[in-house]
Amino acid sequence: MGTCVLLCGRMFDGRADRLTGPVxxxxxxxxxxxxxxxxxxxxxxRTIDLSGRTVSPGFIDSHVHLTMDAAxxxxxxxxxxxxxxxxGLSIAREYMRYGFTTLRDMGCVDxxxxxxxxxxxxxxxxxxxxxxxxxxHIISSSxxxxxxxxxxxxxxxxxxxxxxxxxxxxxxxxxREHAFGSDWxxxxxxxxxxxxxxxxxxxxxFDDEMNLLAATAQQLGMPVAVHTGAADGCxxxxxxxxRSLEHAYLIDDAAxxxxxxAGTFLVPTMQMTREDLHALHEHTLPCQAVWKFSRDSGTxxxxxxxxxxxxxxxxxxxxxxxxxxxxxxxxFQAMVAAGLTPLRALxxxxxxxxxxxxxDDIGVLAVGKHADIVAMPGDPLADISATAGVxxxxxxxxxYRSPGAPRTAREK
Numbered sequence: 578m579g580t581c582v583l584l585c586g587r588m589f590d591g592r593a594d595r596l597t598g599p600v601x602x603x604x605x606x607x608x609x610x611x612x613x614x615x616x617x618x619x620x621x622x623r624t625i626d627l628s629g630r631t632v633s634p635g636f637i638d639s640h641v642h643l644t645m646d647a648a649x650x651x652x653x654x655x656x657x658x659x660x661x662x663x664x665g666l667s668i669a670r671e672y673m674r675y676g677f678t679t680l681r682d683m684g685c686v687d688x689x690x691x692x693x694x695x696x697x698x699x700x701x702x703x704x705x706x707x708x709x710x711x712x713x714h715i716i717s718s719s720x721x722x723x724x725x726x727x728x729x730x731x732x733x734x735x736x737x738x739x740x741x742x743x744x745x746x747x748x749x750x751x752x753r754e755h756a757f758g759s760d761w762x763x764x765x766x767x768x769x770x771x772x773x774x775x776x777x778x779x780x781x782x783f784d785d786e787m788n789l790l791a792a793t794a795q796q797l798g799m800p801v802a803v804h805t806g807a808a809d810g811c812x813x814x815x816x817x818x819x820r821s822l823e824h825a826y827l828i829d830d831a832a833x834x835x836x837x838x839a840g841t842f843l844v845p846t847m848q849m850t851r852e853d854l855h856a857l858h859e860h861t862l863p864c865q866a867v868w869k870f871s872r873d874s875g876t877x878x879x880x881x882x883x884x885x886x887x888x889x890x891x892x893x894x895x896x897x898x899x900x901x902x903x904x905x906x907x908x909f910q911a912m913v914a915a916g917l918t919p920l921r922a923l924x925x926x927x928x929x930x931x932x933x934x935x936x937d938d939i940g941v942l943a944v945g946k947h948a949d950i951v952a953m954p955g956d957p958l959a960d961i962s963a964t965a966g967v968x969x970x971x972x973x974x975x976x977y978r979s980p981g982a983p984r985t986a987r988e989k
Contacts, residue, residue, distance in 0.1 A: 579974075580605050581623040582616060583950065587631040589957070591927035591941035594920060596631060596958060604948040607973040612944060625976070627952045627969060633923065634940050635678030635949030635972060636964075637930035638905060640823055640844050642898025643668050644685040644692060647771055647863075651728040654686045654737050662691040668902055669695070669706040674978050675906045676951040676967035679708040679930075679939055681894070683802060683823065684715035684763045686725055688736045693758040707972060708949075710934055712763035712802060714739040716750050716790065720774060721781035722765035722804055727773035744789055751793040762794040762801045763823075767810035770853065770866040771899060777806030777826055777869060784813060791817040800935070802844075806873075808832045815841050821892065821933055824849075825884065826877045833887045842933045844894035845884050847911035850877050852900040878915075885916030892933040893926035909957075909964040919961040948974040 580603070587598040603611040603622075611617065643665030646653045656664075669680060682692045696709040716739045717723025724738050741747040751762055766782045768775030775781065782790070794801045795818060802821045803814035811825050811832040821842040822828070828836075828843075836843060853870055856862040862870060884891065891912075895905040912922040931940025938947045950971040955963030970978040 579623065580619050580621065581625055582618065583632065584624065584626050584628050585630070585632040585952070586628045587956065588942060589631060589633045589923055589927075590943065591634040591924065591931075596956065599628065602632070602942065602950065604950075604971070604974050607948055607975075609942060609944055609946050609948050612942065625969075625979070627980075630952040630954055630969065630980075631956060631963065632942070632950055632952045632969075633676075633957070634927040634942050635951050635970070636676040636926045637679040637681075637893060637934070637940060638672075638677045638895055638897065638908075638926070639681040639821075639892045639930045639933055640683050640846060640894025640896050641672075641680050641902070641905070642684065642896070643680070643682050643695070644687065645898040647899040650686075650725070650771065654725060654728075655735070658687050658689040658691040658694075661685060661687060662695045665692065665695050666698075666704055666706060669699075669709065672897070672902045672905065673707045673970060673972065675903075676953075676964070676970055677707055677905070678949040678951070678970065678972040679710070679934070679936070681710045681712070681761070681934060683712050683896075684723075685713065686715070686737045690757050690759075696760075697758070705975075705977075708939070710760045710936075711758075712761035713754055713757065713759035714750075714763070715804070716741060716747070716754075716762065716764040718742055718781045718786070722767065722769035722772045722775055722777075724775070725772060744786075747786060747790050748793045751790060751797070751799075755797045755799060759799070762790070762799050763804070764790055764801065765804040766814055767804070767806040768869075769804065769806065770869050771863060773865045777873060780807055780810045780813060782813070784816075787813050787817045791819065811836070815839050823894065824896070826873065826880060828880050828884065830883060833883060833889055836889045837887060840890065842890045842892050842929075843884055844892050844933075845881055845912075846894055846896040846908075847881050847915050848904060848908040849896045849899060850874070850881065851907075851911055852904065881915040885912070890929055890933070891917065891921065891925045892930040893922070894930075906965050906967070909961050913961045919958050922961060923957060923964075952980075
């Protein structure tokens with residue numbers, strides 16, 4: 578860190594409906610100190626030339642799984658908490674090179690709290706990487722999307738899932754998440770595609786159970802994110818007061834109208850659908866997902882178009898961990914292909930995602946905000962694929978990637 582001036586060719590500030598520039602940004606320590614056609618030059622200031630690039634707030638991916646690997650989920654789940662945290666750190670650092678300076682991890686499958694430990698180490702400066710916000714575990718009913726016992730068979734009692742089937746157990750799990758440092762509560766109220774034995778078209782919580790979970794979280798001051806598929810599940814989550822719907826695979830017009838009226842955010846994870854379609858065609862989709870995704874894939878694509886045409890608050894999220902993190906940056910292109918404008922997609926990954934997370938100091942380029950800044954050649958409002966070319970990354974005033982730096986093996 579220190580003092581530096583960024584010479585920017587164009588700037589997207591996270592909120593505006595157009596690019597501005599040329600513009601200069603003065604960064605002092607971890608904050609933006611000035612923005613203007615010219616800014617002051619303190620003694621010993623460093624100048625970074627981004628005049629051939631578009632700068633943007635650092636991207637926010639509001640749905641990742643740093644400690645999960647869908648390609649080997651049943652075996653990888655059994656790894657130690659330390660192994661998961663260390664692997665997650667490596668992934669997070671690599672993912673930041675693509676421009677993602679803040680991540681919301683949406684649940685590990687572990688009896689301990691490895692993502693909370695990782696978040697704390699990052700926040701304390703013990704290790705370097707993106708800012709991390711955590712829903713530590715995925716609270717589920719028995720037989721729901723968060724119940725992975727079906728991978729191992731009934732003779733094995735492996736404590737990897739956070740399962741509750743009565744009022745006391747639901748409250749206890751929410752309170753446990755709060756006690757051990759989770760920022761969010763994550764739950765599933767329908768089945769999913771990669772989990773065994775459940776169906777995304779069916780709701781797995783009763784209304785009173787969903788309401789109790791959300792009320793307990795609300796009493797503790799914790800926002801709730803709900804993995805959901807069926808339109809009935811989307812409506813149930815909105816009625817309960819969920820802050821965000823994750824995926825919303827099978828959402829319909831009525832549920833979208835409810836979400837808009839309630840101010841509920843949607844995190845539609847559209848690139849994941851592309852990944853799953855490719856895997857289905859290549860016959861590499863996990864066997865437990867084939868029948869469900871084969872049945873629903875057309876409806877999912879239609880629902881994503883409905884989401885794009887709506888006026889709901891859409892936040893950028895990928896579900897990386899269920900597919901490679903190196904493909905997470907392609908969510909921008911998937912969103913635009915579904916019908917979002919490039920401007921709305923950029924806002925989804927900056928100011929709207931920051932609003933979802935309740936983080937006032939990120940997601941915009943403005944004086945006093947954290948100096949989370951990325952830059953890319955080209956104009957992302959004219960061609961959203963420019964986002965895949967990020968070659969400058971600053972997080973809290975520290976430069977982690979500069980133009981001309983060698984690409985990693987994953988980026989080649």
